[in-house]
Structure formats: structure tokens, C-alpha cells
Amino acid sequence: MKFCTKCGAPIDEDTKFCKKCGNLVKHNIDEKEKQFTEALDKIDINDSGEKNNHSTIDLHKEEHSKKSKLIEKEEPNVQDLSETQEIPIQRLNEHSDYNQPSYNNVAHPKKPKNKFLSGIVPKVIAGLLVIVVILIGVFFNRIEAAYYISKCNNSIDETEKIEYATKAVKALDSSNTKDLLKNTLVEIAKDDVDLAEKDLEKVSSMISQGDYQNIASGIKEKKVDKLCSQGKYQEAFNELNEINKLGGDFKSNKNYEDIMLNVVAKLTNTPVQNTKNLLMDNSSICFDSFDSDPFDEIIELKKNGGYSYNSDIKINLYKCKNGQYKLVDTKVINSAWNAKMQGVYNYDTDKKGVYVSYSTSANSGNTVGTSVYGVSDDKLQLKGTIGANNYTKPEDVNNDGIYEILSNSSSLVSQSGVSKWYRVYDDGKAPTEVKENGGQASKTGTGSNDYIFKDSDKTYLMEDDLRGKTKDELALARNEIFARHGYVFTDETYKKYFSSKSWYTPNSSYDGSDSALNQYEIANYKVIQNWENK
Numbered sequence: 210m211k212f213c214t215k216c217g218a219p220i221d222e223d224t225k226f227c228k229k230c231g232n233l234v235k236h237n238i239d240e241k242e243k244q245f246t247e248a249l250d251k252i253d254i255n256d257s258g259e260k261n262n263h264s265t266i267d268l269h270k271e272e273h274s275k276k277s278k279l280i281e282k283e284e285p286n287v288q289d290l291s292e293t294q295e296i297p298i299q300r301l302n303e304h305s306d307y308n309q310p311s312y313n314n315v316a317h318p319k320k321p322k323n324k325f326l327s328g329i330v331p332k333v334i335a336g337l338l339v340i341v342v343i344l345i346g347v348f349f350n351r352i353e354a355a356y357y358i359s360k361c362n363n364s365i366d367e368t369e370k371i372e373y374a375t376k377a378v379k380a381l382d383s384s385n386t387k388d389l390l391k392n393t394l395v396e397i398a399k400d401d402v403d404l405a406e407k408d409l410e411k412v413s414s415m416i417s418q419g420d421y422q423n424i425a426s427g428i429k430e431k432k433v434d435k436l437c438s439q440g441k442y443q444e445a446f447n448e449l450n451e452i453n454k455l456g457g458d459f460k461s462n463k464n465y466e467d468i469m470l471n472v473v474a475k476l477t478n479t480p481v482q483n484t485k486n487l488l489m490d491n492s493s494i495c496f497d498s499f500d501s502d503p504f505d506e507i508i509e510l511k512k513n514g515g516y517s518y519n520s521d522i523k524i525n526l527y528k529c530k531n532g533q534y535k536l537v538d539t540k541v542i543n544s545a546w547n548a549k550m551q552g553v554y555n556y557d558t559d560k561k562g563v564y565v566s567y568s569t570s571a572n573s574g575n576t577v578g579t580s581v582y583g584v585s586d587d588k589l590q591l592k593g594t595i596g597a598n599n600y601t602k603p604e605d606v607n608n609d610g611i612y613e614i615l616s617n618s619s620s621l622v623s624q625s626g627v628s629k630w631y632r633v634y635d636d637g638k639a640p641t642e643v644k645e646n647g648g649q650a651s652k653t654g655t656g657s658n659d660y661i662f663k664d665s666d667k668t669y670l671m672e673d674d675l676r677g678k679t680k681d682e683l684a685l686a687r688n689e690i691f692a693r694h695g696y697v698f699t700d701e702t703y704k705k706y707f708s709s710k711s712w713y714t715p716n717s718s719y720d721g722s723d724s725a726l727n728q729y730e731i732a733n734y735k736v737i738q739n740w741e742n743k
Contacts, residue, residue, distance in 0.1 A: 354381035358389055367397050371408050378415060387416065391424045398431040405431075426457030437464040442471035450532040453503055460505075469496050469505065476527060476534050477509055493550045499561050499584035504529035506584050508563050510550045522548045522567055524582060526589045540582065540589045545569040547677030551602050554612035556581045556592055557635040564603050564614070568677040577677075579603075579614045581633045593633030593640045601659050606630045606645040613643045660712075661686040665733045666693060675740045687737040690730045696721050 211220050215232035226233060354377045361373035374393040377386040390412065398405035405428045413421050429452050436445040445468050449459040459465065466485060473494055474481040482488040489495050493510035500506065507527035513520060522542040527534045542548075542565075551564040562583040569576055580594040595614040603612035613630040631640040661682065662670060675683065688696075688703055695716025698704040707713045723731055 350381045354383070354386055358386070361389060361393065367404075371397065375412050375415070378412070387420055390416070391420075391427055394424055395427040395431055398428040399435075402428060402432045402435065422455040422457070426452050426455045429455070429457070430462055433462055433464055433468075437467060442468050443475070446472055447532055450529075459503075472534060473507055476507065489550050489552070493548070495550060495553055495563060497553045497561060499563075502528065507534060508582070508584075508589075510548055510565060512546070512548055520544070520546045522546075522565075524563075524565065524589060526584060526587075528587055537587045538589050540591070542567060542569070542580070551579065554603050555610055556583065556633050557611060560635050562592055562633075564612070581614075583635065590637070592635060592637055593631075595631050595633070595640055604630070607643055614640075661689055662733070665690055666727065666730050669729060670733045670736055675737065678740070680741055683737050683741045687734050687741070690726070690734045691721050693730075694719050694725045 211222065212218065213220055213227040213230060213232050215227060216230040218227055218229040220227055357373045357377035357380060361370050361377060364370045364373060370393050371390075374386075374390045378390050380386075394405045394409055397408065406425075409421070409424055409428065416424075429448050433445045433448045433452075436442075436448065445464065449462065449465070449468065452459040452462075462468075470482055470485075470488060473479070473488065473496060477492070477494060479492045479494065482491055485495070493512075494507065496505040496507045498505055499508075509525040509527070511523040511525065513523055522545045524540045524542070525536055526538040528537045529535075530537075545567045546569075548565060548567040551566050553561055553563050556562040556564075560583060562581045564579055564581055566577065566579045569578060576596055578594050578596050581592040582589050583592050584590065595616045601615045603614055605612050607613075611632055613632045616629050616631050630643045630645055632643050633640050662674065665686070678686070685703075685706065688698070688707070692698075692707045692710070692713055695714050696719055697715045697717055698707060708715075719725055726734075
């Protein structure tokens with residue numbers, strides 16, 4: 210008779226499991242299996258559940274652990290046993306405390322959650338996603354625009370160039386893409402202005418009005434260049450008028466001066482001059498901005514009646530009206546001759562005027578004066594007249610940007626020899642004296658660097674140059690020729706006059722003979738002398 214090693218119940222010889230406790234009955238146990246069985250038998254299994262739950266859990270865990278370790282160590286033997294013996298699953302389930310309510314009901318501590326992180330993390334992630342989307346949108350447009358810019362620059366076909374430039378603007382509205390579109394259209398306008406204007410109309414809906422006007426002005430600039438090359442200056446001026454309507458700076462066009470010189474010649478029926486200075490010197494005409502009108506005014510000085518007491522001087526003002534220049538005003542200076550346009554200068558702060566010198570007998574005497582005319586309300590307005598010589602140009606003697614006029618007595622060679630600089634005003638009030646060089650009034654008949662006839666040593670004087678000069682002026686002009694060579698004057702009047710000139714250097718070795726003079730100087734001092742004797 211055999212007994213169960215677990216519960217001590219009697220078992221039959223061929224029984225594999227104890228009928229009472231289900232314990233495995235091994236009949237032929239080798240040494241290792243015997244040790245394994247004895248180890249299991251030493252563990253006190255409490256099936257009644259009367260012991261402490263925690264102790265039971267620990268005990269069975271230990272049993273389970275030991276069994277697992279022993280089984281792992283003896284895996285080959287266990288496998289051998291499994292081939293010959295059947296192990297009931299029921300027993301293992303009966304003694305597994307992991308399914309016991311006592312284990313499942315144990316309160317396990319929960320890991321505390323970070324409420325701050327759980328709230329801020331989703332927001333941060335959402336914000337990053339938004340930023341990423343925006344950056345993708347921005348850089349995608351830039352990349353796309355850069356692609357079309359490159360294609361436009363590398364293309365040689367005009368149709369393709371305008372197509373790529375247009376796509377670049379659509380992809381990215383920036384100054385670079387707009388400049389590309391403008392430059393492309395302007396480039397096309399060099400060969401075909403009409404095509405460029407048609408292409409501009411096609412893209413007009415996708416650009417602002419300001420951009421449209423800017424591009425249209427650029428196209429018309431090329432049209433002006435083409436018309437000038439064909440000699441069509443009046444048509445070119447009409448295009449300048451269109452550029453002005455578009456808000457463009459038409460005066461910055463490289464052909465502007467040539468256009469105006471041709472317009473002036475046709476308007477005044479005078480020869481075309483090459484420069485503004487020649488226009489003033491040869492034709493006594495100037496064009497400049499005298500008022501707020503964007504177009505220059507044209508002022509013409511006309512001599513009427515020759516050189517006589519019955520002659521007069523006309524000053525004509527032309528202004529641009531509806532794209533065409535028209536005569537709008539005329540001023541007349543009676544009993545005047547020998548008129549000369551000295552130049553255009555600022556007579557007051559930000560006010561330009563034309564300075565006109567002339568001889569007149571209006572005041573019962575043969576005098577010389579300089580008048581300043583400005584423009585306001587489409588009219589010529591006299592700003593002031595100074596009794597002065599007509600060979601000294603206005604100067605900015607106190608460096609304030611305003612040009613003054615030199616005034617002296619009717620006799621240039623007076624006992625005092627004193628002259629003064631005067632300025633005029635926009636409101637027409639009486640001219641006032643201006644001190645030269647910050648307080649020192651001029652004490653010379655002319656400026657220190659001025660000549661009566663500056664080029665009398667280089668060119669022959671004509672009768673027009675001498676007509677209208679007083680005998681005193683002619684005497685100074687004749688002696689000026691000798692003073693160039695350093696002639697030492699004994700007369701105090703001449704000595705004082707020429708000593709004030711910066712160009713005069715006394716040379717005691719020069720006796721005033723003709724041997725030191727050139728052919729121009731000899732001829733000029735003789736013709737002046739003849740006029741003095743008239």
C-alpha cells in the first residue's frame with residue numbers, strides 16, 4: 210500500500226494522482242525528480258483560505274517561483290516527464306492566487322498626473338503645427354517665384370518671358386517680381402511698344418494702380434526714345450505729357466532737353482540750339498521751372514526797334530496748356546535797348562526768376578538797369594529793378610542761395626568808386642543791400658574777378674558789344690586791355706579801380722606799348738577808342 214506524500218491518503222499501485230488532493234503520484238522517480246517532489250511537499254498549501262491573505266499570496270508566489278526555477282533548470286527532464294505523464298491543469302488553477310479576489314482587490318497606488326503639462330503640451334503642439342503650415346506657405350511661394358524668375362531671366366522668347374514674369378507676380382507679390390515684370394515689358398517696348406502696352410493690359414487686373422502707372426511710364430519712356438531717334442520731337446513731347454498724367458518724372462528722360470530745344474525753336478521760330486546755355490546766349494530764350502507747374506515755362510526776350518530811343522523790349526511768357534505751349538503773357542520795357550538775358554537764378558527762397566539787363570533813357574538819362582521777373586498765376590511779375598551795370602552777372606555774395614545784383618552810380622569811374630549789392634523780394638518790396646563776405650560791401654565797380662569784356666584778348670569786339678556803353682564804361686574797357694599785362698596806372702581813379710581786381714598784377718617793366726598785345730587786343734582797343742570819340 211502506498212500513501213500520498215501530500216495528504217497521506219492511501220492510493221492504489223497504478224494510480225497516477227491522489228484521489229483526495231490530486232497530488233502527482235510518481236512510481237519510478239529518479240533522484241532529481243525525487244528532490245523536486247520533496248521540495249514541493251515541504252510547502253504548506255492552505256486550501257481553506259483561513260490564513261492571512263497576504264501570507265497566502267506570498268507563499269504561493271514563492272511556490273510558483275520555485276517551481277518555475279526548478280522546471281527551467283530541469284527542462285529536459287520535465288519534457289521527458291510530460292511525454293509519459295499527464296499534468297492536470299485544474300490543480301494549477303486551483304492554487305493560483307492571481308485570480309483570487311484578495312489580490313485583485315488590493316489598492317495599488319496611482320502615478321500622479323502633471324495637470325500643467327497635460328494642458329500646455331497640446332497647445333504647444335497645435336501652435337507649432339500652425340507655424341509650420343505658415344512657414345511652408347511662405348517659403349513655398351518664394352521658391353515658386355524664384356523658379357519663375359529664373360525661367361524668365363533665362364528665356365529669350367518675349368512671349369515666354371512675359372508669361373514667366375506674370376507667374377512670378379502671381380506666386381509672390383513683391384518688389385522684385387514687380388520690377389521683373391516692369392523690366393520685361395520695358396525691354397519688349399524697345400522693339401515693339403504696342404505689344405508691350407497690350408501685354409500690360411493683360412496683367413493690369415493682377416497689379417495695383419500704382420504699379421500699373423509705374424510700368425506704363427517705363428514703356429512710354431522707351432516710346433519717347435524711339436520718337437526722338439526718328440526726329441519726331443513734338444510727338445515725343447506729347448508722350449512726356451502722358452507720362453506726367455501717369456505720375457511719372459518726365460523731366461528725368463535723357464531726351465528731355467533735346468525735346469525742349471526743338472519745341473522752343475518751332476514755337477519762337479528761331480534756330481535749334483544745342484544746349485540751354487547756347488539758347489540763352491544766342492537766342493535770349495530760357496526754359497525752367499518758375500512756378501509750381503510741373504512743365505517748364507519758356508521766357509523769350511525780344512528786341513523791338515533796334516538800338517534807338519524809340520525802341521523797346523518785349524518779354525514773352527509761354528506755358529504748357531493741354532499738352533501744347535501757348536503765349537500767355539507779355540511785358541514791355543519802353544525806351545530800352547541793348548537787352549541781355551543774364552540768367553535764371555533764385556531771387557528769393559525757392560523762387561526762380563529771369564535776370565534781364567538793358568540800357569534805358571526812360572528817366573531822362575542814359576542809364577543801365579537789371580530787372581528780375583518771376584512767374585505767378587500764368588503772369589510775368591516784376592520783382593525789382595536795380596540801377597546797375599550790364600556786364601556783371603548776379604552773384605550769391607553772402608552764400609545764402611539767393612543771387613544779388615551789383616548797383617553803382619551812372620558813372621563807373623566816380624570819385625567814391627563805391628558800389629553795393631542788392632537783393633529783390635518775392636512780394637515786390639524795395640530791394641535791400643546785402644553785405645559781401647559776411648559784412649564787407651563791395652567797393653569795386655564790378656566783382657573782383659569780373660571784366661567789362663572778359664574775352665577781349667581772345668575775340669574781336671563787335672558793334673553790338675559796344676553800343677549802349679557810356680564813355681566811362683568804354684574808357685574802363687579800353688584800359689582793361691592794358692591792365693591785363695600789368696600796366697601801372699598813374700591816375701588815381703584807374704589805379705584804385707584796377708588794384709581792386711584779383712586778376713590785376715602791376716608790372717613796372719611794361720610801358721603800355723603794342724608790342725606786348727596780341728592782334729585781338731590791338732584791334733579791340735582801337736575800336737573802343739573810336740566809339741569813345743563819337
